[in-house]
Amino acid sequence: MSFSSTAGYLARRAAQKERVRILYRRALKDTLNWAVHRHLFYRDASDLRERFEANKHVEDLDTIDKLIADGEASYNKWRHPDPYIVPWAPGGSKFTRNPTPPEGIEIIYDYGREDH
Amino acid sequence: MALRAAVLRHLRVPVQFFALARRECQPPLCSGGSLRLFSSHDDHLTKDEVIERVLSVIRCHPKVDPSKVSPDVHFQKDLGLDSLDTVEIVMALEEEFKLEIPDKEADKIDSCDLAIEYVYNHPMAS
Numbered sequence: 001m002s003f004s005s006t007a008g009y010l011a012r013r014a015a016q017k018e019r020v021r022i023l024y025r026r027a028l029k030d031t032l033n034w035a036v037h038r039h040l041f042y043r044d045a046s047d048l049r050e051r052f053e054a055n056k057h058v059e060d061l062d063t064i065d066k067l068i069a070d071g072e073a074s075y076n077k078w079r080h081p082d083p084y085i086v087p088w089a090p091g092g093s094k095f096t097r098n099p100t101p102p103e104g105i106e107i108i109y110d111y112g113r114e115d116h
Numbered sequence: 117m118a119l120r121a122a123v124l125r126h127l128r129v130p131v132q133f134f135a136l137a138r139r140e141c142q143p144p145l146c147s148g149g150s151l152r153l154f155s156s157h158d159d160h161l162t163k164d165e166v167i168e169r170v171l172s173v174i175r176c177h178p179k180v181d182p183s184k185v186s187p188d189v190h191f192q193k194d195l196g197l198d199s200l201d202t203v204e205i206v207m208a209l210e211e212e213f214k215l216e217i218p219d220k221e222a223d224k225i226d227s228c229d230l231a232i233e234y235v236y237n238h239p240m241a242s
Binding site: 017018020021022024025029088 | 216220
């Protein structure tokens with residue numbers, strides 16, 4: 001009984017740690033989206049870090065779950081409507097915009113009737 | 117007119133001569149002679165360049181002791197960072213190489229050699 005409960009405890013802890021890491025990652029990216037200048041971002045990021053550090057030593061699993069849920073709700077509430085997307089990624093400004101092929105390259109559309 | 121066209125068709129000017137003569141009086145435009153095409157993604161990073169840039173990013177993190185950084189360190193075991201610092205480093209790497217790493221994959225990157233491997237194998241790293 002003790003082994004299974006320990007394993008259950010560890011699994012739940014690991015899942016919580018992963019949720020916190022991903023929440024911190026998304027929140028940090030969102031902080032960068034909201035910050036107009038880099039020097040504003042640094043202060044906001046350290047504030048965000050302090051909010052995470054404040055609950056670092058909480059031990060009770062249910063309390064941790066509640067804190068994570070609160071954090072995720074707060075993240076979803078303040079999420080940036082138009083976040084920065086890397087240009088090549090889906091939604092980015094260069095997504096599926098390919099350079100024209102070089103001179104002399106001709107695309108022949110045979111639609112399945114190529115001789116090979 | 118026909119004569120002029122015929123002459124022009126057969127006239128060959130040694131371009132190299134002019135290029136050499138011009139190089140003597142003004143410095144070359146791009147040092148090293150390498151031409152970089154801004155629209156191309158064919159110029160993949162070399163492994164050495166990836167390693168060097170990843171290490172410089174990690175050294176710049178305020179909680180890292182720069183003398184301990186080497187290509188095979190583990191962020192939490194060797195550098196004494198916690199999981200949130202790891203998240204910050206991975207985000208700094210994303211900005212350095214102009215990447216967008218999905219959350220689940222970024223979560224797996226917890227050591228320097230994994231980061232180097234991921235960036236080196238990413239087709240859009242630049």
